[in-house]
Amino acid sequence: VEQPGKKVRQKSGLNRSILDQGWFSFKTMLAYKLEERGGLLVLVPPKNTSRTCPNCRYISAENRRTQAHFSCIKCGYKENADVVGAINVLRAGHVRLACEMNGAVRLLSAGTQRDLLQQ
Numbered sequence: 001v002e003q004p005g006k007k008v009r010q011k012s013g014l015n016r017s018i019l020d021q022g023w024f025s026f027k028t029m030l031a032y033k034l035e036e037r038g039g040l041l042v043l044v045p046p047k048n049t050s051r052t053c054p055n056c057r058y059i060s061a062e063n064r065r066t067q068a069h070f071s072c073i074k075c076g077y078k079e080n081a082d083v084v085g086a087i088n089v090l091r092a093g094h095v096r097l098a099c100e101m102n103g104a105v106r107l108l109s110a111g112t113q114r115d116l117l118q119q
Ligand SMILES: [Zn+2]
Pocket: 053, 054, 055, 056, 057, 058, 072, 073, 074, 075, 076, 077
């Protein structure tokens, strides 16, 4: 509270906008826009993406003792917590795409993505 970080007002506004619309609407609109403009939406389960070490894959809540900083208690890897989350989400997306190419999971369908929403 005493050190709120940077661009708190902007982040607060973005969060409020997302909450106002709801995550389902946000995902639906994002998928629509990506399809319209030639992108690909890959949904990944968010579980442990902020607590997994990108270096050694060790998962612990203790890896992230503050909102902003990540520090792996196993290997000592340190990074901004948002960067760690982005690395892990990107990695999960690559894994998902690789599994889709191998037929391990169903490809994103054109209309509904209900199978991915239930993860
Ligand atoms: Zn580690």
